[in-house]
Each structure stands twice: as structure tokens, then as C-alpha cells.
Amino acid sequence: MLIRSAPDLRDCDVTDRGLYLRRREFIYGAGALAAAGTLGLSAAEAAPLKVAKKTNLAGDEKPTSLKNITSYNNFYEFGTGKEDPAANAGSFKTRPWTVVVDGECMKPMRFSIDDLTKRYPLEERIYRMRCVEAWSMVIPWVGFPLASLLNDVQPTAKAKFVTFETLNDPKQMPGQRDRTLDWPYREGLRIDEATNPLTLLAVGMYGETMPNQNGAPIRLVTPWKYGFKSAKSIVHIRLQERQPATSWNLANAHEYGFYSNVNPEVDHPRWSQASERRIGEFFRRKTLPFNGYADQVASLYRGMDLQKNF
Ligand SMILES: Nc1nc2c(c(=O)[nH]1)N[C@H]1C(S)=C(S)[C@@H](COP(=O)(O)O)O[C@H]1N2
Numbered sequence: 001m002l003i004r005s006a007p008d009l010r011d012c013d014v015t016d017r018g019l020y021l022r023r024r025e026f027i028y029g030a031g032a033l034a035a036a037g038t039l040g041l042s043a044a045e046a047a048p049l050k051v052a053k054k055t056n057l058a059g060d061e062k063p064t065s066l067k068n069i070t071s072y073n074n075f076y077e078f079g080t081g082k083e084d085p086a087a088n089a090g091s092f093k094t095r096p097w098t099v100v101v102d103g104e105c106m107k108p109m110r111f112s113i114d115d116l117t118k119r120y121p122l123e124e125r126i127y128r129m130r131c132v133e134a135w136s137m138v139i140p141w142v143g144f145p146l147a148s149l150l151n152d153v154q155p156t157a158k159a160k161f162v163t164f165e166t167l168n169d170p171k172q173m174p175g176q177r178d179r180t181l182d183w184p185y186r187e188g189l190r191i192d193e194a195t196n197p198l199t200l201l202a203v204g205m206y207g208e209t210m211p212n213q214n215g216a217p218i219r220l221v222t223p224w225k226y227g228f229k230s231a232k233s234i235v236h237i238r239l240q241e242r243q244p245a246t247s248w249n250l251a252n253a254h255e256y257g258f259y260s261n262v263n264p265e266v267d268h269p270r271w272s273q274a275s276e277r278r279i280g281e282f283f284r285r286k287t288l289p290f291n292g293y294a295d296q297v298a299s300l301y302r303g304m305d306l307q308k309n310f
């Protein structure tokens, strides 16, 4: 069984930019790197995205640096170390890419990633991101509401839950050759969570297409839930009547609940969830109920015992 490590890592664990850039240079060659501009992404990955609207939902909290967002990751398909995704996902192929949306809906659809980014107006949303391991970031995502996509496929009355599945490709994803998790990575939401206006399908960050290590070309973002709910590199979205089995819940139901709403009052069995380390900062912060998004989402859970439904 896979055991997540203790949450309290220090800043020096994050790859320094020099090493990061040297790795990139090794992978893509110095020319491609220079052409890619200041973001330190490869020419193949980094393309600017047109954004119709910008919303800051992190108050006066500063966005985490692109360096930290792209060098300290959880993406077990590319290894369990925080620096493994940046080191191992460089040649991951994210084009062509197809996303299938089906199950309990009147109009199942299949999209190429370019269809999706043209079909829905892209927005920038600056959100807090809180990992269950008690670290956090502030990330300027680019994407569109999942509700827009679900609206188009016309869910039936039986559609009570939505499942998200990551690509299954052990040839490209070395982590899938080990049985660390029950692959492919699967996550799920209740339909009212999925259609909440905060729920985003993100195709980029910092105004450009998604870096591979952050879940290119498309990943989920649910900012009031622990980070593991936000499946990366999604190929399949399925509407269904029953609550789906999800990867981390299957790995350890006692530690990772289906809901996994950020909750400072419900500790992980092995560590406190009352505070968190913001990557790039020295002092810990208090963790906020629903990660600071209670006004937008607390009503979804009215009458539910959140100690039981963690
Ligand atoms: N497919 C897939 N999605 C995943 C994960 C993963 O291992 N595989 N890790 C999750 C976890 S635990 C977190 S905290 C976030 C991290 O997102 P980031 O690396 O972009 O910050 O992705 C989530 N989505």
C-alpha cells in the first residue's frame, strides 16, 4: 500500500531554478529553450492563451511563483517524488488528445483538446490550492467552468455523479508500471459540486498552456477540496447514477474520503489539518474551512455531518 509522507517539507526541497533550467536545456536543447521565452517552458508546451475575463479568488495572497508551481508537484504517473513530474513528464505527448464525455446524458460528445479551448471562452481564475499533505499554493489557472461542458451534453435525471479519468499509458507514464495506485487515476464529484461555478476545467496557467507536470493538456480544479480531487491529464468524463470508486479512496478509505473538502477541524489520521505551509513562504498559515470558499460552497453540504463525510 502506498503511504503518503509527512507533510512538513522545507523550501530547500524545491528544485532551484538553475537546476530546473539545466534539465529543460538537456531535454529540449538550448535553442528551443531560448525561444520559449521567460517562463522556462519548452517551445512545444508553452503557447499563450486568450483570456476573456480575469477573477482573483485568492484575495491579496500573492500567486506562487511559476518555478515553484512547476517544480513541486504530485503526479504519481511520473513518480512519487515532488520533483519527479518535472523531471519525467518533459516528453509526455499531449497532442493529439481526445476527451470523451458520456454516460447518463442525452448528447454524449467527444472533443479534441483544440475543439474544447475554442468552444468555451477561457478565463483566468486565481485560486488557492491546498494539498491533503498540508502544503498550499496560489495558482492563476486558465480554463472554463465544467458546468458549461456538462450543460452541453445534457445530463439525464439519473446523472448524480461525475467521474474523471486520467490517461492510462504505462509506456509514457513510468509511474503506472508500479502498482502505487489503482490506475488509471480516477476521481469523482457529486453533480451539484461538478456544476458549481467554482469548478474549472483548466487548460493552462499564468496565461499559457498547461505545463505537463501540472496535468496537460486538461485537468480538473476544485479549489475548496484537497488537491487530489483535481485529476490531471483527463481523457474521460462520465456522468453516472452511483458514487464512483476513486483512486485515493480505494488506496486508503480511512485517510482519504470521497468528499475531501478542506476542513481544519478534521485531521488526517497521521497529521493535523489545522494549518498549512504555503510554498514559498516561511510561516505556516491557518487552514480555512473549504479553503476560504465557504461562501460559494458551504450550502452544498447543509445538513451533512462533515466529520463523517470527510
Ligand atoms: N492523474 C493525477 N492527478 C493528480 C495527482 C496524481 O498523482 N495523478 N495528484 C493530485 C494531487 S495529490 C495534487 S495535490 C494535485 C497537485 O497539482 P499540481 O502538481 O498541479 O500542484 O494534483 C492532483 N491530481
Ligand SMILES: [Mo]
Binding pocket: 074, 130, 131, 132, 133, 226, 227, 228
Ligand atoms: Mo495532494
